């Protein structure tokens with residue numbers, strides 16, 4: 147072992163091995179992996195090795211596709227077999243809701259080039275004679291599924307990395323990681339110390355413990371997981387004989403079961419509903435490659451369903467039961483990326499499907515380390531998606547919930563209850579008393595809609611119980627005035643002599659004058675969208691910046707990395723130190739005017755004006771004339787202890803003008819009518835600002851801002867795709883996001899979000915299509931959006947459906 151390496155990867159499970167390999171593939175040779183026992187000694191060695199490309203997030207699905215395609219490559223380079231069996235797969239649905247979910251997944255897969263097929267039950271039974279087709283109502287075939295040998299795969303990754311110069315040290319434990327004054331890392335091991343430029347925490351079951359060494363409490367928890375292996379089954383042997391193939395990989399969602407062939411029998415695993423955490427606080431260092439005690443009783447209900455769905459199992463003997471732990475983040479996706487405030491400290495952990503995702507995680511992380519950018523849209527697995535509010539107890543509640551629901555349908559209007567309420571606004575109880583149905587906005591309770599007594603959300607892929615009530619909220623805004631809570635936005639204070647110049651460099655638009663607002667995208671060096679903000683200038687050296695609440699940590703990490711070293715700029719995330727209310731609608735000005743002696747007339751406070759401090763009722767507030775509803779509106783910001791007083795004043799004054807509360811579902815419906823996009827849907831790091839329709843907010847007249855060169859090239863070149871809007875001839879289900887867009891029988895794009903526009907009364911969807919599909923006569927041809935398996939006619943909608951001239955915002 148040398149005393150210095152450019153990178154030390156901690157952990158020799160499949161994830162660490164993949165990171166090591168990908169770093170060498172990117173050309174970094176001076177890299178070492180350190181493993182406390184033999185490779186695979188965490189959760190990797192006893193994994194079932196199953197893999198598939200299906201994931202709720204298409205960007206993660208894409209990385210899963212990459213992982214699977216990688217296996218031949220590492221086998222060839224290393225000479226080590228990964229034991230690859232591409233058996234193909236079947237996904238089975240026993241309930242209508244699950245079948246609708248499969249249809250959704252199928253539609254999503256189309257634009258990613260996945261070749262899934264919805265097949266008849268007769269066909270399914272032909273492919274999988276083990277099933278009793280009378281137990282199911284639908285099936286999807288996926289040609290890209292199978293399994294690998296976990297050990298072989300890990301050794302193939304490290305073998306390929308070694309051939310490129312990487313070093314691997316087993317039976318060496320990292321005891322501590324300490325950042326030095328020069329920014330390098332002292333990595334202390336029981337076999338000697340190393341100085342490294344970068345440290346990567348791939349500690350798997352011990353990633354939490356490794357994180358704690360640097361003051362991090364990573365939101366991950368290990369769960370016990372069981373699968374059984376049967377004795378030889380004559381039916382399996384018969385399938386092999388008759389088809390010349392192995393039995394297919396199977397996911398039976400309603401049985402909460404996955405299975406594949408293992409020798410001449412079957413391996414059957416299950417996610418029980420009442421899952422059991424393993425080592426919730428500290429993972430013991432003396433835990434080696436050992437199994438946990440069997441707990442057959444915990445999975446007996448699932449097995450009963452399995453035996454009914456797949457009758458040959460009733461006669462099969464159980465040869466072995468495997469119970470082992472592996473880690474999850476609260477939402478089940480990996481935690482990957484750099485850590486704010488810890489230069490060159492990286493994590494790749496919480497990877498619950500190492501054999502579907504390990505390759506993609508290694509690729510994204512190595513791109514990030516070498517090029518400064520993951521190269522893909524990794525928002526769904528970025529470690530920055532969780533804030534400090536994700537405590538150990540919260541993580542436990544969410545992971546247990548997620549594990550128990552692993553194979554259950556999550557409806558688009560379904561909010562999950564565990565770990566809530568965690569963060570609340572001062573008006574929380576007020577909103578509840580008014581009937582608010584709350585949503586979980588990254589740990590913060592926010593009103594989704596307001597329900598009359600006795601009415602609640604019925605979970606569905608179709609329009610549901612909230613439909614008429616959300617409509618009434620929208621009408622109140624469009625015809626009178628509505629009030630809503632906007633505390634869930636992220637708010638940043640940027641101050642200092644260098645604030646203006648710095649913001650002008652990190653954001654793509656020009657900065658506003660004092661007392662004005664400006665919309666400004668943020669781009670990375672590749673000219674892709676990594677943020678979308680409203681900037682308010684309060685004074686020469688003081689700005690307030692508003693953005694997506696879910697992305698606060700993600701954006702703070704970027705701000706931090708780009709702050710000047712001379713201390714001329716300070717950026718502070720205000721979090722819940724600043725909370726807000728929005729009033730919107732044609733009577734909004736009347737309400738505000740009744741509560742302030744400041745001039746808020748159309749001339750006194752114009753559209754996009756900002757007042758850093760005016761009295762509203764009894765309180766001092768910051769007020770911006772802007773509204774995401776696309777109507778006349780104001781965003782009013784106060785300290786948390788003043789939110790109740792602000793609400794009382796606005797509500798009381800609002801009664802004369804027909805004020806109603808409105809939630810985020812109404813807000814999104816209203817914004818949709820204006821064609822406005824949102825962060826993490828329309829605006830993500832895979833899109834450029836011009837293709838996203840934000841080109842008018844990019845000031846190429848500025849000589850210097852991050853991403854300028856790439857943005858100029860995007861404007862001047864031919865973009866491959868373009869964001870467009872559609873009015874959809876939907877039935878009682880609207881597009882929600884990720885549906886395929888068809889033109890003349892070919893898939894030419896995908897939907898990023900959609901829903902019903904309650905004021906203009908139509909179904910609308912927006913998304914990205916190949917530029918070629920709209921290059922000539924865009925209106926010609928037959929456009930369709932695939933919703934729940936049916937292709938619905940659609941027409942392109944160029945202008946906002948509501949108030950295309952923007953007169954409501956301006957007047």
Ligand SMILES: Cc1cc2nc3c(=O)[nH]c(=O)nc-3n(C[C@H](O)[C@H](O)[C@H](O)COP(=O)(O)OP(=O)(O)OC[C@H]3O[C@@H](n4cnc5c(N)ncnc54)[C@H](O)[C@@H]3O)c2cc1C
Nearest residue numbers: 157159161182188189190194195196320350351499500501
């Ligand atoms: C029963 C079971 C079945 C599964 N089936 C599947 C499946 O079918 N498909 C699938 O994709 N996934 C499956 N998984 C999940 C899969 O095992 C994990 O996704 C994967 O193993 C995660 O790999 P990892 O490298 O992140 O973590 P780990 O495998 O836990 O590796 C971490 C490594 O880091 C080492 N380490 C930690 N701290 C230190 C230190 N301080 N110094 C040195 N070394 C250290 C550990 O010894 C360990 O080897 C299954 C898991 C279980 C338990």
